[in-house]
Amino acid sequence: MRRFLPLLLLPLLTACPSEPTPEAPAGFPTVEGLVPLEDLDPTDGVVEYEMQMEKEDLELLEGQSTRMWTFNKLSPGPLLQANVGDRVKVHVTNQLDEPTTVHWHGLRIAAEMDGVVMGSLVAIQPGETFTYEFTPPEAGTFWYHPHVRSNVQVEAGLYGAFVVHEAPEMRPEVDADRMFVLDDVRLDSDGSIADHATAGMDIMHGRAGNVLLVNGSSDAPRVDMVPGSVERWRLVNTANARTLQLEFRGLEVREIGADAGLWPQAWVRTIDELELPVGARAELEVRLADGETQGEMNFVVLVSDGNGGVTDDAIQGVRVRPPGGELTPIGAAGHTADPTMRVPDRTMDDTVNQVVEFSGYNDNGDIVFTMNGRSWPDYDDWTVDRDEIQVIDITNDLGMEHPFHLHGQWFSVLGIDGDPVEQPGLRDTVLVRGFETVRIAASFENPGDWMVHCHILEHAEAGMMAMVTVRD
Numbered sequence: 001m002r003r004f005l006p007l008l009l010l011p012l013l014t015a016c017p018s019e020p021t022p023e024a025p026a027g028f029p030t031v032e033g034l035v036p037l038e039d040l041d042p043t044d045g046v047v048e049y050e051m052q053m054e055k056e057d058l059e060l061l062e063g064q065s066t067r068m069w070t071f072n073k074l075s076p077g078p079l080l081q082a083n084v085g086d087r088v089k090v091h092v093t094n095q096l097d098e099p100t101t102v103h104w105h106g107l108r109i110a111a112e113m114d115g116v117v118m119g120s121l122v123a124i125q126p127g128e129t130f131t132y133e134f135t136p137p138e139a140g141t142f143w144y145h146p147h148v149r150s151n152v153q154v155e156a157g158l159y160g161a162f163v164v165h166e167a168p169e170m171r172p173e174v175d176a177d178r179m180f181v182l183d184d185v186r187l188d189s190d191g192s193i194a195d196h197a198t199a200g201m202d203i204m205h206g207r208a209g210n211v212l213l214v215n216g217s218s219d220a221p222r223v224d225m226v227p228g229s230v231e232r233w234r235l236v237n238t239a240n241a242r243t244l245q246l247e248f249r250g251l252e253v254r255e256i257g258a259d260a261g262l263w264p265q266a267w268v269r270t271i272d273e274l275e276l277p278v279g280a281r282a283e284l285e286v287r288l289a290d291g292e293t294q295g296e297m298n299f300v301v302l303v304s305d306g307n308g309g310v311t312d313d314a315i316q317g318v319r320v321r322p323p324g325g326e327l328t329p330i331g332a333a334g335h336t337a338d339p340t341m342r343v344p345d346r347t348m349d350d351t352v353n354q355v356v357e358f359s360g361y362n363d364n365g366d367i368v369f370t371m372n373g374r375s376w377p378d379y380d381d382w383t384v385d386r387d388e389i390q391v392i393d394i395t396n397d398l399g400m401e402h403p404f405h406l407h408g409q410w411f412s413v414l415g416i417d418g419d420p421v422e423q424p425g426l427r428d429t430v431l432v433r434g435f436e437t438v439r440i441a442a443s444f445e446n447p448g449d450w451m452v453h454c455h456i457l458e459h460a461e462a463g464m465m466a467m468v469t470v471r472d
């Protein structure tokens, strides 16, 4: 991986952001942190990838091996990239011993290529190959994962990042572009993935891991940053259930984008902490704060205080350090691109068109989760016309949180419990806390049948999933 490059290369990499490194596939800017997959089709505007879903022993914790489910023997899987508007083909072979799919989380592509199992859409059987073909209509940071037994398959390591690059003139001019896939996993003391519970707290709140991973490693990766340089960081939370609370120290961080790509300048804001629900992405502009030579991004987690209570603890996620050897501080422009984003024209005062109610009940010891009173594969009819904008209230009857996720469309967040909120950007995932109502406005521009569900994977698998039909 890039962070283990010999030190000699680092000043060069930092000083020449546009210089392609040997591993960078031609045609794409370099994104560091993951292994990029080779594009098999040299034609401009066409990207062709091949992936095997197979088991492999990986080292998540130093000195211990974990049997993982992987894409091309990697977890996270390889970095997939395309330029906005490219024709993308991904041949996926299932070498696992159970059916699976690949869902392209956040991409507004055709419904038949969305990687879900419903109606005429079927899973990839063991030994079979399926080719996903689509054209990403927008740039941004997306991710991929199976949509079959997702609580087990994603926990076992099946997830990866998909970066759709902006047209060259819209790209921020940065010294480095980095991807950080953030996850937690629950390991037994022998390093194996702990068994999945079928009842109790793990279903109730979703499964929390006991090891935090950044790009598949429990060791906080080191980023070598020259004071004065500007970096783009892309974050995605691929955990089954854990809402990530992140804090930044020694760094000046501006939030420049979210699920649906980079924001117009008017929304950009300085932050020193960030809440990232499962499934969601964030785009950040990161530099060392004035006078600092080191910084870090930490996970803030609740730990026992030893007196029966809990307290906050910070666990290192990313360490920013000065590069070894000769420093060549270089000045760099901040992020100045100013993309336009079409936000649904609705406010808190507009009429609510649809209510989505998260709830659940206990069925003889089994927890059943519901949306509008029904549990997947049963669902309440919800049909909208193409290009219709709906104001949607997502209500939560329960004490636990539910990250609401809508496939194939984007929405803006209007308010919480009747009050307007500042959650700029278009999103495909929003957190709904216990007993809260979140109001969003979605523009249903992409026709087809689309899943809508809670992204806590244990909740989704226990029925908290439904469908919306966008009629052409």
Ligand code: C2O
Pocket (backbone or CB within 6 Å): 103, 105, 145, 147, 279, 405, 407, 451, 453, 455
């Ligand atoms: Cu990332 Cu339906 O999920």
Ligand code: CU
Pocket (backbone or CB within 6 Å): 401, 402, 403, 454, 455, 456, 459, 460, 464
């Ligand atoms: Cu949920």
